[in-house]
Amino acid sequence: MSEKGEVDLTGAKQNTGVWLVKVPKYLSQQWAKASGRGEVGKLRIGKNQGKAEVSFTLNEDLTMIDSLGDKPSGVRAPRDHPFTMQTVGGQTLAVFTETQSEPSKDKIALEGVVVQRAECRPAASDNYMKLKRLQIEELSKPLRLSQQLEKAVTTNYKPVANHYNNLEYERKKKEEGKRARADKQQVLDMLFSAFEKHQYYNIKDLVDITKQPVSYLKEILRDIGIYNIKGTHKNTWELKPEYRHYQGEEEAKEADD
Amino acid sequence: MTSLGGSSSSSTEYTVRVPKNNSKKYSIMAFNSGDKVNCSTWTQARMERDMSNRRMYGGEETEEGAAGSEFGKKQREEARRKKFGIVTREFKVEDQPWILKINGKAGKRFKGQKKGGVTENASYYIFTQCPDGAFEAFPVNGWYNFVPQAKHRTLTAEEAEEEWGRRNKVVNHFSIMLQRRLREQERGPDDEDEEGEKGGKKKKKKKGARGGDLRIHDLEDDLELSSDESDSSREEGDNKPKKKESVAKGKGKKKKKKRGSDSEANEDSDDGDYEGLEVDYMSDESSSEEEAGEEKAKSNKEDGPKGIDEASDTEDESEEEKQNEEEGKEEEEEEEGKKTPVQMEKKKKRDSSGESDTSEDSDIDGEAASALFMVKKRTPPKRGGGRGSGGSSRTGSRPGTPSIDSASTSNTLRAAASKLEQGKRQVLGGSSDSPAAKRLKMEPGSTATTTQSPAPSGKSTPQPPSGKSTPSSSDVQLTEEAVRRYLIRKPMTTKDLLKKFQTKRTGLSSEQTVNVLAQILKRLNPERKNVNDKMHFYLTE
Numbered sequence: 185m186s187e188k189g190e191v192d193l194t195g196a197k198q199n200t201g202v203w204l205v206k207v208p209k210y211l212s213q214q215w216a217k218a219s220g221r222g223e224v225g226k227l228r229i230g231k232n233q234g235k236a237e238v239s240f241t242l243n244e245d246l247t248m249i250d251s252l253g254d255k256p257s258g259v260r261a262p263r264d265h266p267f268t269m270q271t272v273g274g275q276t277l278a279v280f281t282e283t284q285s286e287p288s289k290d291k292i293a294l295e296g297v298v299v300q301r302a303e304c305r306p307a308a309s310d311n312y313m314k315l316k317r318l319q320i321e322e323l324s325k326p327l328r329l330s331q332q333l334e335k336a337v338t339t340n341y342k343p344v345a346n347h348y349n350n351l352e353y354e355r356k357k358k359e360e361g362k363r364a365r366a367d368k369q370q371v372l373d374m375l376f377s378a379f380e381k382h383q384y385y386n387i388k389d390l391v392d393i394t395k396q397p398v399s400y401l402k403e404i405l406r407d408i409g410i411y412n413i414k415g416t417h418k419n420t421w422e423l424k425p426e427y428r429h430y431q432g433e434e435e436a437k438e439a440d441d
Numbered sequence: 442m443t444s445l446g447g448s449s450s451s452s453t454e455y456t457v458r459v460p461k462n463n464s465k466k467y468s469i470m471a472f473n474s475g476d477k478v479n480c481s482t483w484t485q486a487r488m489e490r491d492m493s494n495r496r497m498y499g500g501e502e503t504e505e506g507a508a509g510s511e512f513g514k515k516q517r518e519e520a521r522r523k524k525f526g527i528v529t530r531e532f533k534v535e536d537q538p539w540i541l542k543i544n545g546k547a548g549k550r551f552k553g554q555k556k557g558g559v560t561e562n563a564s565y566y567i568f569t570q571c572p573d574g575a576f577e578a579f580p581v582n583g584w585y586n587f588v589p590q591a592k593h594r595t596l597t598a599e600e601a602e603e604e605w606g607r608r609n610k611v612v613n614h615f616s617i618m619l620q621r622r623l624r625e626q627e628r629g630p631d632d633e634d635e636e637g638e639k640g641g642k643k644k645k646k647k648k649g650a651r652g653g654d655l656r657i658h659d660l661e662d663d664l665e666l667s668s669d670e671s672d673s674s675r676e677e678g679d680n681k682p683k684k685k686e687s688v689a690k691g692k693g694k695k696k697k698k699k700r701g702s703d704s705e706a707n708e709d710s711d712d713g714d715y716e717g718l719e720v721d722y723m724s725d726e727s728s729s730e731e732e733a734g735e736e737k738a739k740s741n742k743e744d745g746p747k748g749i750d751e752a753s754d755t756e757d758e759s760e761e762e763k764q765n766e767e768e769g770k771e772e773e774e775e776e777e778g779k780k781t782p783v784q785m786e787k788k789k790k791r792d793s794s795g796e797s798d799t800s801e802d803s804d805i806d807g808e809a810a811s812a813l814f815m816v817k818k819r820t821p822p823k824r825g826g827g828r829g830s831g832g833s834s835r836t837g838s839r840p841g842t843p844s845i846d847s848a849s850t851s852n853t854l855r856a857a858a859s860k861l862e863q864g865k866r867q868v869l870g871g872s873s874d875s876p877a878a879k880r881l882k883m884e885p886g887s888t889a890t891t892t893q894s895p896a897p898s899g900k901s902t903p904q905p906p907s908g909k910s911t912p913s914s915s916d917v918q919l920t921e922e923a924v925r926r927y928l929i930r931k932p933m934t935t936k937d938l939l940k941k942f943q944t945k946r947t948g949l950s951s952e953q954t955v956n957v958l959a960q961i962l963k964r965l966n967p968e969r970k971n972v973n974d975k976m977h978f979y980l981t982e
Contacts, residue, residue, distance in 0.1 A: 191488050191541075196480035203568040204469070205578070212564040212580065215459045222458045227568075227576055230452025240457065276472040278480050279567055280488075281465040292488050295467070296569070297480055 191280070192293035200296030202279055205267065206303045210315060214246045214261055225263075238267035240304060259314045264307040272298050363397045371396055371404055376427075379409075383428075384420040456575040457568075467567055468583040470541075470553065476589055483543050491538045491552065539585055550592065553585035594618060919947045919954060921961045925980060928967050932977035935962075 207215075215224045225242040247261045277298035283291040306312045374394045378385065390405070391398055405411070409421045422428075472478040522529070539553035559565065565581035596604065596617070604617055611617065919942040927933055927941060938958060944951050967978040 191486035193480075193483055193486055196483060199481050200569070204581075205566045205568050207564050207566050207578075209563060212566070215578070218459055218461070222460045223456055224459050224578075225457050227455045227457045228452050229455065237452070274474045276474055276476075276478050276480075278470040278472070279467060280470050281467050283465045293465075294470075294480060294486070295567075298469075298567075302568075 190292070192291065195293060195295040196278065196297070198296070201299035202296045203300045203302055204272075204277060204279075204298045205301075208304065208306065210261060210319070211242070211265070211304065211306075214242065217246060218243075236269060238269065238302065240265040240267060259318050260311050261315060262306045262309045262312040264309070265304045266307060268303040268305060270301040270303065272301055277301075360395065363391075363395050365396060365400045366394075368404065371401070372408065375404065375408065376423075379423045379427075380429075384422050386420055390421065455570075457578055458571075458575055459566075459578045463579065465579070466582045467579045468585060469565070469581055471556075471584060471586045472551075473588065485545060486541060486543050488539050488541045490534060491540045492534075494537065495532050535583070539587070541587060550590040551587040552590050553587040556584040556586055559584040594621065596621065919949060919957050919961070921964060924958070924961045925965060928965065928978050928980040932970050932972065932979035934975050934977050938962075938978075 218224045223243065224246060225240055228237075228239045228241065230237045230239075242261060242263045242265065244263075247263060279295040279298065281293050281295055283293065371394055375390070378390065378393050385393075387398065387402070387405075391401060394401060396404075405421050408427055409423050411419060411421055413419050536555055538555065539551075541551040541553060543549045543551070559581070560583075565584075566578040567581060568576045568578050571577055600621065604611070923942070924938060927938065933941075935958075939954065942949075942954055942958065944954055947954060949957065962978065965980065967980045970977045970979060
């Protein structure tokens with residue numbers, strides 16, 4: 185754990201300068217499709233009469249845009265993207281990385297400091313316009329659509345007695361029948377083990393656990409437990425103090441029947 | 442890398458690569474330039490996620506298993522939450538803020554909050570130049586804004602509010618933290634060692650100040666004293682805050698009532714309006730509001746036009762009553778019958794004169810008054826003809842309970858007042874009801890038209906001489922000068938004037954007061970103005 189949190193400061197020490205570039209979504213999608221070593225294009229940095237000009241050219245093979253939906257898009261991504269350079273004015277931006285080489289062992293490293301900010305803009309071209317239009321069309325489709333059906337839906341039409349419910353009901357009844365009164369000792373054992381797990385129980389839950397008829401169960405409970413209105417909505421049963429044996433409690437006495 | 446020659450431009454071309462397999466996740470760490478952060482100067486840094494929010498989402502587990510737990514409690518809680526539509530957001534570790542510590546414990550600390558919406562519409566890439574000249578672009582996963590964390594001690598919200606309240610008095614601001622540190626010192630001596638920027642200074646100051654504590658803290662002492670005073674006074678005046686409350690309440694209610702009555706005749710508005718109003722000694726309830734309501738209801742039955750006096754009387758008294766809520770006046774229940782009219786009056790009185798008077802209520806000797814009231818178990822003292830609005834100092838100032846026969850006085854007063862008015866103009870619609878009557882919405886029928894305009898006339902304005910506590914001595918003499926003063930200041934009705942010169946204060950009986958006042962008015966011959974259907978007198982000089 186001592187390593188965790190330790191930041192590798194090599195990048196900062198070397199004062200590695202990096203560029204922060206804002207790239208349009210479609211371009212990053214295209215870049216994600218790059219193959220091989222990940223070459224996506226060429227960056228041209230020039231000095232035109234004293235001003236730096238940076239432009240990015242997308243590789244030819246990455247210009248095919250897949251569009252959602254049926255038709256293959258005839259749209260191609262624009263290739264030329266001039267960069268707009270900006271300064272890193274009011275902020276000091278540093279870049280850090282998290283590496284998860286092994287599970288739960290995060291290595292945090294400071295890679296460097298941003299020295300230049302840029303925005304990648306597509307050069308306005310027909311291609312781009314078409315691309316944008318496609319995007320807009322896709323976005324303007326509503327998420328929900330009302331459709332008119334020709335035929336009424338009959339697949340989930342329920343019969344009078346729901347089959348599923350019916351079956352379940354019958355099964356339950358068969359299985360349980362009327363809850364039979366088991367031996368009192370057995371019931372007590374069941375209750376004590378239940379109360380070992382939790383202190384307060386609802387009567388319904390106890391019935392579930394013990395599978396006893398309610399009145400019988402209540403009789404037994406009256407012997408060994410108390411019904412308290414705890415101040416919360418449900419009124420719950422708990423063991424009598426002398427029967428309790430919880431950790432935080434002073435009274436410790438096992439019940440004997 | 443190919444270089445292309447151009448005419449006037451030279452450019453170099455680099456390949457851009459976007460590496461595919463990346464185990465590294467890139468994020469931006471943004472500092473404010475004002476913080477002057479230079480990463481290269483860092484010798485050592487530690488950064489971890491700030492998990493302090495985890496319990497919010499995880500929820501507090503009271504007890505698990507065995508003692509104290511209920512069967513199926515979690516499920517039930519879950520179901521309950523769903524039923525109410527409470528959606529708890531998940532605790533995502535990646536969204537938690539970072540804590541960055543520079544140069545160990547003694548260095549700076551930063552907290553980095555994740556900035557949302559960075560990757561929604563556009564992606565950020567980090568372009569790094571590789572040794573081979575090509576650029577590599579890595580997508581940015583998250584943006585964190587890092588802000589420095591204060592290490593010096595700061596005030597908590599409550600303390601800050603306190604200090605804000607005292608900002609005009611405190612001159613020595615250094616001692617604020619000093620005091621706080623002293624307080625903390627009582628709990629643990631370690632705190633002293635950790636100090637922020639001002640640490641050294643403060644330490645010295647502390648030590649020096651200790652010696653010179655007396656010197657520097659003169660103001661502080663005063664401040665503390667003042668606060669103590671206020672504290673003690675708060676304690677002493679059990680009644681006061683409550684009185685003030687009740688007064689305030691009463692005021693508010695009165696205002697409401699006033700408005701209501703002004704706009705329409707007897708609007709039976711909120712019953713709650715009357716709740717806070719103190720009924721009067723007679724009704725046994727000292728502080729129970731409901732009873733007050735009831736009583737008033739009872740009093741409603743009484744015929745309204747009991748006259749100004751009675752009205753004023755009740756008001757005055759009721760005002761006092763309110764103030765003395767705490768003291769538990771003993772009401773004479775037997776005399777409820779009689780009292781109810783008086784109550785009415787008192788209430789009226791209270792209402793009308795209450796605002797100004799009671800607000801300025803300061804040191805009324807509540808206890809004495811209550812004692813007085815308890816002793817004098819008899820007809821609730823009625824103010825002499827609702828004189829003056831010296832309500833505030835009522836309990837204290839009134840020497841003993843005024844015993845004025847409301848009925849008689851009212852008649853006389855009313856007669857006098859009406860005579861005055863008749864002498865000059867037409868008689869205004871009959872029975873001058875107490876101003877309060879107007880307000881008392883409970884008495885729609887009973888109280889006839891209220892002739893007095895409430896609050897606007899003298900009541901709202903606290904009358905310093907009469908209003909301010911100071912007990913016993915009758916500061917107000919019924920002189921022409923006094924009346925002139927009042928009338929110059931603002932237009933007043935006869936009732937108002939009468940209230941100004943309460944019998945207790947002036948030592949005259951109500952009859953005398955009326956007569957004298959009438960004479961004075963004749964002498965002064967003030968201008969008349971009809972405001973809210975009430976005749977107001979005023980002087981312009």
